[in-house]
Amino acid sequence: MILSDLVDAAVYEDGRQLGFVVDVRLALDGPVTGLMAAPRIVGLLVSARTSTSFMGYERTGTNAPAVIARYLAYRHRGTFLVLWEDVRTVGGGDAAGSADARVELRPGFRRWSAALEQHGTASQA
Amino acid sequence: MSPRVRPRPRVPDELPELPPHLRPAGRVLDARLHLLDRQILDVEDVPVTTLDDLHVSYADGDDDVTSGDRPAFVDQVLTGPVLVTRVFGGRPPASRLVRIPWSDVVDVGVAVRLGVRGEGLDATWVQRWLRDRVIGRIPGGRHDPE
């Protein structure tokens, strides 16, 4: 699977559409093969809106310029994190374009906060 | 093809606060926010390419990821033709994917850094071809500017 198969995929629970995958949360706690651990998929971030103009505001501490931040936060209100374990099937994205991709969640899955804790500031080039 | 024309569920203005999920042991990154479309630099800070996509598979290397039953991991950084399909839709065949193993990645910041030289990577073959066939053959192409 490539990540584009997941991003923008439509998300369903029991046939009912909940929204779209706007991002994929990863944690660097997978097998260590080099200097960095391989990123493990923690879960999917799901918004009722597609991710065209998300720009990261919803999930990080960035809140300026306030006008843009508030608008985007409002557009993406209700965005939640669903854990990878709660993903029942990922499909449709194999041969076709990602627009047809579809993610089915387990019935009774849990919604978690999409917020991303502020970690590390500017890493200088 | 455009995702905007698809119907979307309505969202009420007032929503309950969701509980935070337990923080994982390792550093947390959102793929799109922190990785996709970032510049990739080699061990000598020379630009290699951009991070155009990521390859995901299960721990045993099976990349037919169809459910969340088992943990899935990013094992490769993808570049090249996959950029074209991200713009225009569709998906390149697996044989056309240009891959950089995740084990080559040493740091993720405002750029993604590799621990190897870009010179030997598949990701730079177009540049090498242009250098050997075009730029290197023009007088002065291999000298420092004056």
Added chain:
Amino acid sequence: MKRLLGVALGVLTAIGGFLDIGDLVTNSVVGSRFGMTLTWAVVLGVIGICLFAQMAGRVTAVSGRATFEIIRERLGPRTAGANLVASFLINLLTLTAEIGGLALALQLASSVEPRLWVPVAAFAVWVVVWRAKFSVLENVTGLLGLTLLVFTFSVVLLDPDWAHLVHTAAAPQIPASEGAASYFYYAIALFGAAMTPYEVFFFSSGAVEEKWGPKDVSQSRLNVLIGFPLGALLSLSIAAGATLVFLPQQIEVSTLSQVVAPVAEAGGKVALAFVLVGIVAAVFGASLETTLSSGYTIAQFFGWSWGKFRRPSQAPGFHVVMILGLLVGAGVLMTDVDPIRVTEFSVVFSAIALPLTYLPILLVANDREYMGDQVNGRVLNGFALVFLVLIVVASVAAIPLMVATGAGA
């Protein structure tokens, strides 16, 4: 001297934006038709470009990332790709015009047909891009471009009625002989010229070429605050000269030789020699700026190795793009197009390129992952948002105005 050379990047960037061949003529046309009544558009433009160029310079100095890398990262491949196409076409149109302008200048000196000079001019630009160090090209064109200040001196020598000039600039009225549509078309043309996107591409990439780090933020600010206002001063001086010489006689400027006429009238042959050197330097500088910008934008979008601080063989894609750009520009000029009118079409592409360039700069300048403590303050964000709205309104209004007025005719 060292301090002076330290701001060469800002001066060259501004010259390429405010005084490329199309702008030289536009400024003079504006003076001859509208007097100083459009000063406000230049002033707004210089404030806008100072705000955003300083932001772009600061982002690059602090994070090491140049502007088109940021555009790609924030907007994704599709939207950034649209910006890339629009920005590249603006670069190419301007570059074509500059090569044509160089050929015109060489024709003035030699009376050989300009079309024969086109390959020579394109080759000269390529040789500099291929072989010269970045610091050499910015210092030489930046310093020689300063001779354009003779435009400012000649305004003084023409001994104008200052009170009247200032009054028409400060309390502008649309001249009775002109329609409102033409007036606002030129207002947008002046504002857009001041804010052309290749200025920030060139400035931020130049900051990488000069190896600016977080300590050089003040250097970047100095470059912005000296370079762009200087560009605006020169642009207003050209307009003022044309106002004094042509407006009373109802002569409308249409050629490059008319642009320099006020200088010749005020300062004679010596001043004319200076201004010709200045124009060649400015046009050559704008050619370099647009050629390099076309390489910078494409290389940064695709993540290729780029930069004049590397050997060409270490940045092959970057150099191939620039060679192709020069070949296309020279090829277009071999047909009988008027090089000065070529830039008018860039207005259309600016409608896409301007918002999609300045929005990502503003977003990243507020992102602590990139900027640490050096994020924008609230006042700066407030002004930047106002200008972002202005940019969108101006760039959208430009297209119907261009059609309605036949590009200002």
